Amino acid sequence: MATTHEVIPEYTPPDFNRLGLAHAPVVQTAAAPKDGVLPKNYHATSNHPEYVHLGNGEWILARQSRMDSVMVLRGRELEVVEPRRVRAGDPVVLGRTENGEEGIYLHISGFEPLSEHFADKFSFRNRGTRETPFSRSYDELYQVLRHDRDTGYIVWVLGPAVAFDMDSRSAMQGLIESGYCHALLAGNALATHDLEAARFRTGLGQDIYTQAFQPMGHYNHLDIINEVRQRGSIPAAIEELNLRDGIMYACEKRGIPYVLAGSIRDDGPLPEVIGDTYQAQDAMRVHAKMATTVIAMATQLHSIAFGNMVPSYHVLDDGTVRPVFFYVVDMTEFCVDKLANRGSAQAVAILTNAQDFMVNLWNNLRG
Structure with a gap:
């Protein structure tokens, strides 16, 4: 019988020191001006793991990140919220970059197997189609x-x-x-x-x-x-x-x-x-x-x-x-x-x- 690790790939979190982000800017927030309205320069989430920097090298992962939502940061609690659910005064995370420049890091390779790093850059049949054996x-x-x-x-x-x-x-x-x-x-x-x-x-x-x-x-x-x-x-x-x-x-x-x-x-x-x-x-x-x-x-x-x-x-x-x-x-x-x-x-x-x-x-x- 397959082990858990054979069925469920292990997750490799980002190494912020290796990425040169130990001293990245602290993430910024701004209050939502009214219910269902976002402040300027709000950060829209993806469905990939996203981290925000709280300072002193501490990065926290947004749980349940999903597309077209925003992050609300209350102290050390980070919540992903649909824009229509934002309430006036909520501290909404700001930033349009994804590589730490504004204290936000989008991590897309956490489940990538090691073999992916050695694969050819060009290959045939890399998407499932009607010709694919399943x-x-x-x-x-x-x-x-x-x-x-x-x-x-x-x-x-x-x-x-x-x-x-x-x-x-x-x-x-x-x-x-x-x-x-x-x-x-x-x-x-x-x-x-x-x-x-x-x-x-x-x-x-x-x-x-x-x-x-x-x-x-x-x-x-x-x-x-x-x-x-x-x-x-x-x-x-x-x-x-x-x-x-x-x-x-x-x-x-x-x-x-x-x-x-x-x-x-x-x-x-x-x-x-x-x-x-x-x-x-x-x-x-x-x-x-x-x-x-x-x-x-x-x-x-x-x-x-x-x-x-x-x-x-x-x-x-x-x-x-x-x-x-x-x-x-x-x-x-x-x-x-x-x-x-x-x-x-x-x-x-x-x-x-x-x-x-x-x-x-x-x-x-x-x-």
Whole structure:
């Protein structure tokens, strides 16, 4: 069995003496002029580890740094905050440089293996594409999930395609029931079609095994939404309708938290769907702060949104810094390319359909 260090790369913090930053300027702050408004020259954070200099060679790491937020420094306490959450008078960190010139240091190579330093500067096939064999990615993912099942926080971001197939839906249920999911993020569609499958054995009116259209099947997802709304909640509907399988059933059975974020296109929606965008964002950020592994599958906009919330690292209770693994499972490179373009360069693509991925994963992790 692989050791923790073989599964989770060790973090190498910056050596500020070697970098010539022992006597760098002390980081500066300025008071926010009003609620939700930042002072001039504020520092916008990335999703990489960022340090600020308090003086006398003392640098502290911002916990849970993420993109497009700011740092608020109160004494020796450094908090990363979304700009809309800043309050008048908050001491916001200032500076637009990243190499210590203003007491801020951005560290991008903490998890870089030693071999990276000896790699050729030019190489072919250095990004995951449709031509990439993903055997190594799968093997690493199996190890990471086995490790994080017991010691980490695994977050799934799912699109409805997972619920349209009997095998992938059953595989996701098995993974949840086996402890490989600590939180589920989705939209109205995933929950609706999963409950539709539990009630009618269809997904958007198609049989979830044969894919054959069922008579009047296009009513099924609307009917299940109506039945859930009549009962007031998903858990009440599961109980009263005697639904006994599926993704939502497994979440309720295991007490797994889920966030269903609404969209303009939603039918219904189900009672648990959060219609306010910023409330949904806040609910998702709770899990972004705890995530150690993320699997985002078959939902491009949701994957990109959550990718922008997730740090590239996680600070454990004992102060150990470890990477956050982010896997994007989709049929095309678009989603992972978009994430990379938005700063989430740690996203790893596995290009395949949701059904094949789920069945492969479950067959290797079950038992």
